Amino acid sequence: MTEAAETYERYRGPEFRRLMAAARRSLERSGGEIEGSIGLTNPTTAERDAVIGITGTYRSVDVRRITISLSVLEKSVRTVTGMSLRDVLERIGPELRFRACERTTLEQTRHKILAESERSPLHTGHPWYRQWLAVLASDGTITALINKKDTHVLRQAVRVLEFLHSRPSGSPPVMLPSLADTTTGDTKALNHGRGSLPTLVLRALAMARGIPLATGAESRRELWDAFDVIVDDLASRVLVLNLPATGRGLGQWLTDAARYGTPFQITLHQLITLPIAVNLPTVYVCENPAVLRRAAGELGASSPPLICAEGRPSTAFHRLARLIVDNGGLLRYHGDFDWPGIAMTNALRIRYGAEPWRMNSADYLNGVRTDTEHVPLSGQSQDTPWDPTLAETMAKERLAVYEEAVADTLLKDWTPSANRTTEEFG
Template sequence: MSLPASDAYERYRGPEFRRLLGAARRSLERNGGEITGSIGLTNPTTEERNAIIGITGAYRSADVRRVSLPLAALDQNVRNVTGASLRDVLERTGPPLRFRADERSAIDQARQRLLAEGEASALHAENPWYKEWLSGLASDGTITGLINKKDERLLSQAIRVLEYIYARASGSPPVMLAALADATTGNTKALNPGQGSLPTLVLRALATARGVPLEAGAEARRELWDAFDVIVDDLASRVLVLNLPAAGRGLGEWLTDAARYGTPFHVTLHQLVTLPVTVHVPRVYVCENPAVLRRAAGELGASSSPLICAEGRPSTAFHRLARLIVNGGGRLLYHGDFDWPGIDMTNQLIGRYGAEPWKMSAEDYLEGLRTEDDHVVLSGKARSTSWDPRLSNAMQEHQAAVYEEGVADALLADWGDQL
């Protein structure tokens, strides 16, 4: 069939047909393209009313509040004028028709395919967190959103990234984020911030695996990658050290020289990976706040016990050095803030390295309350203190935090001359 003249279509671009064709479009999309039932207009304009009279041949008074007509009558009118069907005219004068039932069916089928792919991963059978992550993506509309954006491949890539992370042997060297992205997607930048939904999908899974919420911000995301030995920047990941001699060329020599002079030393993950060291120190203290280590350096110098500082949340460099100490036969004695994040960190270091809480008893907490005048109210989820259950009870009773720098005098008293 030859195409109708373009001016035949122009008739239906006028304002008198705009709402009428809109109603026709909704009807066809709802009914899979079937010409069935009636459509109508509420409070029609004079032009709209006259157009409907012209289509049906039936008079409608000027005061009518709603006019309707069979969809078949509109289709026949369109065919008489243009030689084409109503569907053809709608798609010629507007976007293609979207048949909702067909789209829903296609989306449901695509969703089932993606879920089946996710469930086929070995992670599904072995890790409850993975099931929770996949179920969450399905229930909150994330998978449907990927389908609508034609980004289904991103779920497949996220699964490959997670499988790669979990397939790495325990104790393996950390992997750079760019190398991880290249190995799993072929694009070194695919997991960088701002690269679409893939980084968020993976980080959401890692947060679920750790049992923590996915927080916004570059620092929180870096810490989450670090927790799985994925390094966003091996120069930015570092640990602060005081008086920790070590064996090994380069870094080992620097650490030993710094300990000789009682000088604080920042060790980067890059140094720990490229300049391997061994550490054979029987006892190493761990603090949370760098201000405390700074005081130890200034007041005790080379006579201070060996210290490493988490500087807030431990970095991958911290964890790598902590493993070296423990593997060399050393014990970690940890002190942190008496707040719920500090208690959570204590629990993590106990579980990961067998660290011993040091000056972290209920008595130490209560003494800190007595010596500090300005107290911050505790916030966040209460944590258990298995090494001293009274501590958690006391903190919940007093609802006040005691920060490490506020009890530094007591810490320094024990650190002096203990080598």
């Protein structure tokens, strides 16, 4: 060890340890300025002797706290080592961190990142995007990204969101690896567990839908599905009954299943790899699989064509619905008489021109009378443009009526013995 090293190594000793730690804290607070004093409470004999050696002033053994001017300590350290107090502290390690400077730099970086994110076109027309940025700024997320030197992740998240919201309506679904590759250059960047990027994007998408970000693989898949992003083309499915179609493989299977009145689960993978054409003037849509199950069990092959949204339409559902509508077919939809069910009705009306079926105020009141559950209506109210009195009646009655409770009425419409045409069903 060199003589210079020996001179500053002495300050690692136990008699100097607390003194140098106090000096470090003082310099970090002041930005490196040698000012003020530091002190030791209940000093040991070795610590007291060290301070006496530095200052040349005797300190009594019964003194509970001794102080020393930083300028005096600086002068003593320079005399002993030929180096400044700051140099010695950094030789001992770790490097000094000047908190005020760090805070200033952090704040400047935060402002820069936010300003860059606010230049996105999404910032102007989408309140959820502004809310997302505000939450990231207030909950420490952006600070954490800065500290981890991961600020590029926020820029990537913005690119993903811009890509999803710039896609034309009716665009085909995109596979998650393809989305990741297009926006980040890494096909696995949006996989769950791959850093903070997937969570950042999903938080934004949940805000865009006005829902809390739920945990679990299924919830994540459903949220991606809502924006036509396919996480797993085998997991995305749609349940159908009596939906004959043309096309190799899948078209044949659907036609055979309809011949026997057998429900059939179509995967998104099948819809993509085995294209079909559906040539039907009218297809009924229900929200709950229990209704389709009853139709299969009680009507079998005589039931009209039926597809099921299963609570929340999947990407497979949307792809199939688009096939039907683009070929001239009409979707007639029935769902729950609750606010999420009404929201879904509106969404299908807007997206596919779907016609609400058995979804007027009289149908609702009939359901209220026959339903024994009496579940309170909750959530954000929705408009019902096809029958404005429906929303008013639901708000007045304050009861939800789930689809299963009115299944008898639905099946009665579908029964061939009713001698009704599709157009007569109201």
